[in-house]
Amino acid sequence: MDAEHLTEDERQTMADGSLTGERATALLEHLARCAACSSDVARLRTIRARVASAPTDGDAADTAAVDTLWPAIRARIDQRKDAALDARGGTTGTAGRRAGNRLRLVSGLTAAACIVAAALVGARRIARRASVTPQVVATTEVADSVTAYQQEAQTLLDELELRRALLRPDALTAIDHDLAVVDSAIVELRAAAARDPNNAALHQLLASTYERKIEILKRIGNAG
């Protein structure tokens, strides 16, 4: 196992014990060396054990497990919805729904920022790793970043269409021009990646080009 850390999928399969054979041996060797991955897999196993052992009729242990997980889940839901949940899990009512309409763009951009930040962390980690051992770059991890960028770009493109009529003509012209340039590059990169799917540098370029696209689209928030 040469990669610096296990992927999310590898951690999950090690936690649930579904992986066997040589692959499992390699991952176990990595866990023996890597405290971060080992700790994360142990945490996943603990969560699985708690969920499995919790009674189905909902007692205190069940409630405690939910209480542990709920804040993070609620935060993620809040980032993607129109109106925030209150502390008890209900919506904020009519005012909240009205505010939600106004906050739609803001929440979209906030979610965008979170996804971009997560993708950037992954891409930069890969970049650092590639500089040390270029032959062992985890292409799948970069591909995950590309997928995150694609999803985010689509969300922002939807926002652009909604706001198109409100933008200054010169800003709109600039955004459309820059998007055309970036999209042309993405088409070339995707075609090359399809021909050479294991080329890590190619995937990194694709991720950084999607990053450019998202940055252009995020400017619509300032272009009105």
Place this chain on the structure above:
Amino acid sequence: MRSSSMLIGASLFALVALADRLGAQSAADWPILAARRVVGASTFKIFNSRGSVRVVGWDHDSVLVRGRVGRPGSFSAGGDTLGLKISVDDPLHGSPPPTSLVIFLPRRARATIKAVNADVDVSGVGGWIYTITGSTRVSGSIGAMEIESMRGAVAVDARTPWLRVRGGDGPVVIRGSPEDADVSTITGSLDIAASGVVRGQFGSVSGAVHFRGPVASGGIYEFSNHSGETILSLAPDVSAVLALSNVSGRIESDFAATRPASHTAQSLRVTLGHGDAQIIVRSFKGPIHVGPQR
């Protein structure tokens, strides 16, 4: 090609400097539009779509605004000692007469400047600048600075701990000493000749990227380009590990005396000196060229 890029960079600075001097001569005669006492670390929001905005950091706990307002009644300034909003009202469509502003702020203040076609010139104050087609110039010793420009030229010659520039079609020139720099363009050229960069990320989609200057020991420099050329002119005694990769374009190195650790048609890895810094270049089809400064 390299000399033409340097010429463009030098010309850009010369033009901006000339405009700066002309503006400074006349600005002293402009009427005072607003003046107020503020605390040192205030935040100022400035909006002027057409004309020019010049922001100067000074050693006073007050703000002073001088200017020539294009459309009577369109200027407004409001706020308190913690900050001020200074704006020139501008309709979404149409072309009102341009407004020129010169704003003096405490050095520790943060300026948030939004313009459309207005040229922006900031010295001695950090913050955030957004323009569509106007040019941007930043100089002096400043706090963190972030610049977004869709089509305008950007020239930075400043000492700053953190610099982020997102250019579009206009040329971007980086000088001075930005410690941590993250700079990119879409089609515009990017010319970096700055000392003191410890962490640098420089990229473009199709613009030429030229880097000249010292490389810090322990520094990390990443360059990415899709179809534009990437040219690195490094000190002859540079100490760095270079990892260059190009999907379909060529890679050229003038460090001929150094035997590469690995070399294929699409990648080149070479250690120069003791390899104290890391330099990574990725390109899709734009040529990559590295060599010693001449």
